[in-house]
Amino acid sequence: MKIALAQLNFTVGDIKSNTDKIIATINRAKSEGVDLVVFAEFAISGTPAYGLLTKTTFLSLCEEAVESIASKCRGIAAIVGTPYLTAEGPISAAAYIDPKGQIEYIGKRYVTARREMGYIVGSSIGSQNIHIAGKSLKVVVGDDLSRMDDIDEEVDAIISINARRYGKGIMTRRFDKMSRLAFAEGKNLVLINQVGGAGDIVYDGTSGILNRDGHLVMLLKSFEEDFKVFDTNAENKPFDVPFTPYNDRTRLIYQAACLGLRDYFHKNGYHKACIGLSGGIDSAVVACIAAGALGKENVRVLVMPSPFTPNQSVEDAKQLAVNLGVEYSVLPIVDAYNSIVGTLQPIIGGTEFDATEENIQTRIRTTMLMALQNKTGYMLLNCSNKSENALGWCTLYGDTAGTFSPTGDLYKGEIYDLARYINATFGDVIPDSIIDKEPSSELRPNQKDSDFLPHYEVIDAILFRMIEKKQHREEIINAGFDSEVVEKIHNMVMQNEKKRYQFPPVLRLSPCAFGHEWLMPLVNHYGD
DSSP states (O other): OEEEEEEOOOOTTOHHHHHHHHHHHHHHHHHTTOSEEEOOTTTTTOSOOGGGGGOHHHHHHHHHHHHHHHTTOTTOEEEEEEEEEETTEEEEEEEEEOTTOOEEEEEOOOOOOTTTBTTBOOOSSOOEEEEETTEEEEEEEGGGGGGOOOOOTTOOEEEEEOOOBOOTTHHHHHHHHHHHHHHHHTOEEEEEOOEEEETTEEEEBOOEEEOTTSOEEEEOOBSSOEEEEEETTSOOOOBOOSOOTTTTHHHHHHHHHHHHHHHHHHHTTOOOEEEEOOSSHHHHHHHHHHHHHHOGGGEEEEEOOOTTOOHHHHHHHHHHHHHHTOEEEEOOOHHHHHHHHHHTHHHHTTSOOOHHHHHHHHHHHHHHHHHHHHHHOOEEBOOOOHHHHHHTOSOTTTTTOOSBBSSTTSOHHHHHHHHHHHHHHHTSOSOHHHHHSOOOOOSSTTOOGGGTSOOHHHHHHHHHHHHTSOOOHHHHHHTTOOHHHHHHHHHHHHHTHHHHTTOOOBOOOSSSOBTTTBOOOSSOOOOO
């Protein structure tokens, strides 16, 4: 028996294009003598579709698309993920189309992803057995795979269609879990996953097949479309998962960030990006990701020194732009800053220099970048990181602005890891002086982040335990961290939810992203 895995990049709501892509792939599979071709969960609709899944017209168009696909399946079977309206409500289903074009819908019983809750319901009937080319296959949708009961002895393989998003470390844990399941059940396991960026989510693909011993015998590409045919009668030698959560972590993050940014732009009809280049590490890394995702010819940067910007930072920013080959302009904001501060003298005159004057600088820069976006169509990219987002170490309507944030779910230390990876991979694009300099907002003379904050190595370690590990402050202190530092960081995190509510879309690259897995009340007096 020949099974084709079709790992394709679908667009949410573009039912026609998704359907055309599926039909073209079915025709390819036919030409290669395939018995069954398998597509991911929500292939027809794209995912996450959120409120579209509550629209009857949208669901009807998806059902019509399945019928159109079925008309092309004479002589070949297909499994296609789609939303489907039942008497219980809309469900996530696998449309099984047999070689005669007959359609059977197999539903997902357990709805566990927050992005689906409230939009689809669990099907009362879950996984089902199908028979193709003398083989018995159990078809499972989504996370039902994690809740499998004993499987019939007659079943030769499990076909699992999924939409599992990327997150740091998730891919390795996914294959560990699937390996244990295949071994425990003694069944071959076929896993097909979504691939591509979909708003603030990126799907990694990485579909594959494991044998009954739990070993990989086929693996599709990560972060790319792919199509492979598996012959059950051929000699299929097992191999190990070719990536680890440590050695390949930064490479996978870079690929995920590029794919997420590229698809966010292209699927929204955007093509060009602008960035405020400060001479610091965050904007440097975002500029490199933008050039890698969109092409250097589609990236433009503004260098906007204030009265407090060191000359070295300006030179660093210019050198990075030259190294990347992107267009840049140096536009000092000194006159604009002095003008605004002067105009405000009736209000702020006679007071000490504080965050007021600092924030004016960042908001002037945002005004200039938004002017560039409005005038030329270069969409503004946000250059935040998770450490600063967590602490509120940012300016509302200043450096929190942007169309999209490709790095806002990465800690400061991970930004440095990305910078080193970029230099090692693409040839020292980022000047060493940017990587080596101490982090600073450069909004007052000789300012350093460490004047107010602990070093980011300490901050990141505490934040990781607090956010990803959900540890209480006492647990973190007992792990050896200074109690005053832990209390300070905790207070900053809890007091700045109001800022995080107003961030641009942040690409979710961790297992615990703000606004999704971590969401606190906007008004909150809980202090423990």
